[in-house]
Amino acid sequence: xxxxxxxxxxxxxxxxxxxxxxxxxxxxxxxxxxxxxxxxxxxxxxxxxxxxxxxxxxxxxxxxxxxxxxxxxxxxxxxxxxxxxxxxxxxxxxxxxxxxxxxxxxxxxxxxxxxxxxxxxxxxxxxxxxxxxxxxxxxxxxxxxxxxxxxxxxxxxxxxxxxxxxxxxxxxxxxxxxxxxxxxxxxxxxxxxxxxxxxxxxxxxxxxxxxxxxxxxxxxxxxxxxxxxxxxxxxxxxxxxxxxxxxxxxxxxxxxxxxxxxxxxxxxxxxxxxxxxxxxxxxxxxxxxxxxxxxxxxxxxxxxxxxxxxxxxxxxxxxxxxxxxxxxxxxxxxxxxxxxxxxxxxxxxxxxxxxxxxxxxxxxxxxxxxxxxxxxxxxxxxxxxxxxxxxxxxxxxxxxxxxxxxxxxxxxxxxxxxxxxxxxxxxxxxxxxxxxxxxxxxxxxxxxxxxxxxxxxxxxxxxxxxxxxxxxxxxxxxxxxxxxx
Amino acid sequence: xxxxxxxxxxxxxxxxxxxxxxxxxxxxxxxxxxxxxxxxxxxxxxxxxxxxxxxxxxxxxxxxxxxxxxxxxxxxxxxxxxxxxxxxxxxxxxxxxxxxxxxxxxxxxxxxxxxxxxxxxxxxxxxxxxxxxxxxxxxxxxxxxxxxxxxxxxxxxxxxxxxxxxxxxxxxxxxxxxxxxxxxxxxxxxxxxxxxxxxxxxxxxxxxxxxxxxxxxxxxxxxxxxxxxxxxxxxxxxxxxxxxxxxxxxxxxxxxxxx
Numbered sequence: 001x002x003x004x005x006x007x008x009x010x011x012x013x014x015x016x017x018x019x020x021x022x023x024x025x026x027x028x029x030x031x032x033x034x035x036x037x038x039x040x041x042x043x044x045x046x047x048x049x050x051x052x053x054x055x056x057x058x059x060x061x062x063x064x065x066x067x068x069x070x071x072x073x074x075x076x077x078x079x080x081x082x083x084x085x086x087x088x089x090x091x092x093x094x095x096x097x098x099x100x101x102x103x104x105x106x107x108x109x110x111x112x113x114x115x116x117x118x119x120x121x122x123x124x125x126x127x128x129x130x131x132x133x134x135x136x137x138x139x140x141x142x143x144x145x146x147x148x149x150x151x152x153x154x155x156x157x158x159x160x161x162x163x164x165x166x167x168x169x170x171x172x173x174x175x176x177x178x179x180x181x182x183x184x185x186x187x188x189x190x191x192x193x194x195x196x197x198x199x200x201x202x203x204x205x206x207x208x209x210x211x212x213x214x215x216x217x218x219x220x221x222x223x224x225x226x227x228x229x230x231x232x233x234x235x236x237x238x239x240x241x242x243x244x245x246x247x248x249x250x251x252x253x254x255x256x257x258x259x260x261x262x263x264x265x266x267x268x269x270x271x272x273x274x275x276x277x278x279x280x281x282x283x284x285x286x287x288x289x290x291x292x293x294x295x296x297x298x299x300x301x302x303x304x305x306x307x308x309x310x311x312x313x314x315x316x317x318x319x320x321x322x323x324x325x326x327x328x329x330x331x332x333x334x335x336x337x338x339x340x341x342x343x344x345x346x347x348x349x350x351x352x353x354x355x356x357x358x359x360x361x362x363x364x365x366x367x368x369x370x371x372x373x374x375x376x377x378x379x380x381x382x383x384x385x386x387x388x389x390x391x392x393x394x395x396x397x398x399x400x401x402x403x404x405x406x407x408x409x410x411x412x413x414x415x416x417x418x419x420x421x422x423x424x425x426x427x428x429x430x431x432x433x434x435x436x437x438x439x440x441x442x443x444x445x446x447x448x449x450x451x452x453x454x455x456x457x458x459x460x461x462x463x464x465x466x467x468x469x470x471x472x473x474x475x476x477x478x479x480x481x482x483x484x485x
Numbered sequence: 486x487x488x489x490x491x492x493x494x495x496x497x498x499x500x501x502x503x504x505x506x507x508x509x510x511x512x513x514x515x516x517x518x519x520x521x522x523x524x525x526x527x528x529x530x531x532x533x534x535x536x537x538x539x540x541x542x543x544x545x546x547x548x549x550x551x552x553x554x555x556x557x558x559x560x561x562x563x564x565x566x567x568x569x570x571x572x573x574x575x576x577x578x579x580x581x582x583x584x585x586x587x588x589x590x591x592x593x594x595x596x597x598x599x600x601x602x603x604x605x606x607x608x609x610x611x612x613x614x615x616x617x618x619x620x621x622x623x624x625x626x627x628x629x630x631x632x633x634x635x636x637x638x639x640x641x642x643x644x645x646x647x648x649x650x651x652x653x654x655x656x657x658x659x660x661x662x663x664x665x666x667x668x669x670x671x672x673x674x675x676x677x678x679x680x681x682x683x684x685x686x687x688x689x690x691x692x693x694x695x696x697x698x699x700x701x702x703x704x705x706x707x708x709x710x711x712x713x714x715x716x717x718x719x720x721x722x723x724x725x726x727x728x729x730x731x732x733x734x735x736x737x738x739x740x741x742x743x744x
Binding site: 267268269270271272273274275276278279282306313326328329334335338341342365366369 | 529531532534535536538539542599600601620621622623624625703704705708709737
């Protein structure tokens with residue numbers, strides 16, 4: 001025989017107080033991971049972009065200022081050459097040795113490259129340099145090549161000088177820098193995600209420990225505690241969790257003690273009643289008729305009172321998780337026969353199918369006998385008439401090991417209304433059929449106890465119609481089968 | 486205070502056992518119910534009175550004790566044939582009272598507990614009780630238990646005058662057990678259990694069979710009765726009770742006796 005702890009908590013209560021309710025949110029782990037990932041992505045992108053922009057403007061600005069000062073130098077020299085010798089335009093330009101020069105002098109354009117002619121200069125710039133006679137700089141693309149276009153008016157000789165120094169090489173440099181930056185951003189983001197994963201698992205670890213501890217407590221190991229920690233953030237959780245566990249443990253212990261105290265208190269007067277009633281019963285024949293009737297009522301209700309006290313105590317112990325099943329191997333057919341034999345309708349026929357004859361279940365002998373006795377009491381007081389108990393394998397297949405066994409109790413009463421079929425297993429179920437059903441015997445706890453005990457045994461119980469179509473209810477107990485003998 | 490009672494009680498018994506031999510032989514030939522004394526130890530006066538009335542209807546002579554201390558005094562003055570003890574007693578509790586009585590007497594003891602599934606049952610049986618009832622019990626049921634206990638005091642089957650298992654010798658007729666030349670003192674129930682096993686040496690007895698044959702219980706008897714009594718028996722008949730050689734457990738089936 002071994003003792004099995006009942007689940008400390010019943011999971012059927014419909015309403016639960018939750019600390020937070022509302023929208024379904026991502027898990028903590030995912031959120032930490034996302035925060036790290038997104039954070040490092042944004043940060044590295046920002047850094048990469050600003051680095052890129054900084055590099056680009058630095059490079060371009062430097063090239064631009066060099067080019068501008070060179071163009072100014074060239075323009076000054078050209079202006080002095082043209083002032084002294086206005087006819088030798090081509091020679092003056094060649095003497096400059098400049099890259100892609102373009103001169104506007106006395107209404108004609110002179111250059112050394114057809115691509116970089118006046119048509120390559122935007123009209124707005126021409127207007128500024130030629131008409132307003134102000135110098136101008138712009139970056140533009142000529143024939144697919146990125147250039148700095150610089151125009152300087154030659155005020156002394158009524159002309160203008162333009163140059164097209166290329167910055168196309170900067171473009172490829174910037175391209176490389178950009179690639180490097182993207183790569184750096186990607187690596188940073190990845191590192192961020194990895195760090196996020198590490199941080200997340202570290203952050204969740206105490207929660208996992210707490211959750212395992214909570215599960216252990218729910219499973220009945222009430223002395224489970226979290227390990228004390230020095231971490232000030234976690235210390236609050238640990239302390240309050242352990243305080244909760246201690247409070248719970250004390251409360252369960254107090255409840256169990258209360259139950260045993262109540263048990264003793266109620267049993268003592270019952271003991272006196274039972275012994276006294278027995279003394280009177282032994283002299284029943286000596287009593288007047290009316291006293292006999294009164295005695296019979298008393299005998300019946302002392303028995304009912306005892307049943308009620310026992311049911312109440314059993315159910316409060318179930319609630320406190322204090323019920324220990326004394327599990328042993330039972331030959332199910334023999335067991336059911338014996339259980340029916342000590343019930344209030346011992347003559348009820350028991351059919352054990354051949355498939356179930358050698359099946360062994362694991363169960364608490366006395367509690368399961370009580371379950372069957374309760375179902376028989378229930379059928380007797382409500383269903384009435386001939387009852388029948390059947391034990392069989394619900395999905396009988398040749399060669400396959402049996403996994404579950406059904407024990408059914410059928411009566412010949414009016415049956416149970418489909419709307420009431422769940423409710424009759426509730427405690428003190430009232431109204432309708434359930435009220436009548438539980439009114440005459442017990443206190444409406446019988447079927448609730450059946451349900452609780454069968455669930456403790458890993459099975460289930462329900463009521464439906466008789467499968468043969470006759471009037472009446474069929475209560476079905478389904479229990480896991482251990483093995484076949 | 487109650488410690489003194491216990492000491493006084495044990496001393497008294499030791500002196501007595503020096504004078505005459507200890508009551509090793511089960512009471513044989515006593516008629517059931519006639520002149521049989523039951524000592525009922527119960528602190529609740531009304532329960533005591535009601536149970537006494539009901540038991541007297543069954544033909545027993547009932548002595549009452551309201552506490553363990555009082556029970557010790559009464560038992561000293563006039564040893565009962567059966568003792569009924571409520572576990573929850575003020576002063577020395579039922580377990581202590583069981584042990585105290587067991588130190589000097591093999592009188593059948595029935596304990597009354599609040600519930601069958603608590604540790605009380607095993608603790609009471611280990612303290613030396615022969616059987617238990619849960620409160621509230623029917624006095625008729627108690628009478629049946631007492632009759633079964635007294636029946637147990639008789640020799641099992643006088644067909645075998647002497648049974649020998651290695652260093653163990655059992656003489657059912659005389660209610661005598663000798664191990665290695667030394668007589669061992671067993672309670673009536675332990676002796677009956679040993680005789681039951683000794684009847685068919687090597688045969689495996691299930692808990693149900695032993696409950697039926699020794700205690701007179703049906704299918705719904707408590708297997709712990711057998712387990713605890715086997716444990717108690719082993720501490721007396723085995724050289725090393727942790728590694729029993731005579732009273733052997735057969736896993737999942739029951740117990741058997743071997744040489």
